[in-house]
Amino acid sequence: MEGKKAQSISSAYRVTIFEDENGNHIVTTLPTMIAKPEKAHYEAKQVENDSEIDAKTTEEITEFLEAFFKFYPSASEKELEYYIENDTLRPLDPNLKFMELVNPIYKKNGKGFQINVGIKYLNVVEKVTNIYQYQLRLIKNGNWRIIASY
Structure with a gap:
């Protein structure tokens, strides 16, 4: 405060403290003034479904994903070969029970589809x-197959 003028000042400091095996705290660096942390100015881009995909295809993909992820935790590697190419997904814990798809997003990608989806499982x-997050690439060649996972 200077005369009748009041000014608020805040500062940020960094101190490094070491705790030994007995629980004693030792200051290893003295307080050093640093820049105050600020919020990041980042907005995540909202991903949306592709408007080019018709309702019938969306329904087919949803039915395939629900059926596959119900079956997936208890499936053997031999059984997975029918749905997956090139060991795209590794086997899961067989104690998981499928509950639902969470926020599936479908995009057309060449001859196939790019799928971003969360799968809710109960152990x-x-x-x-x-909730397990998946980014999958699907194609339909007679039946639906997962050809890649990102």
Whole structure:
């Protein structure tokens, strides 16, 4: 405060403290003034479904994904070969029970489709719900197949 003028000042400092095996704290660097952290100015781009995909195709893909991810945790590698090319997805914990698809986004990608989807599973042993994120590339050659995972 200078006379009748009041000014608020805030500063940020960095201190490094070491804790030894006995729980004692030791200051290893003295307080050093640093720039104040600020919020990042980043907005995530909202991904949307491709408007070129008709409702019938979207429904087919959804049915395939639901059926596949119900079957996937308990499937053997031999059974997975029918749905997946080139070991695209590794086997999961067989204690997982499929619950639902979360925010599926479908985009046309050449002759196939790019799918971004969350899969909600319940671990029946631990009674915990997990969401696994997948980015898949699908094609239809008689039946639907997953040809890549990102």
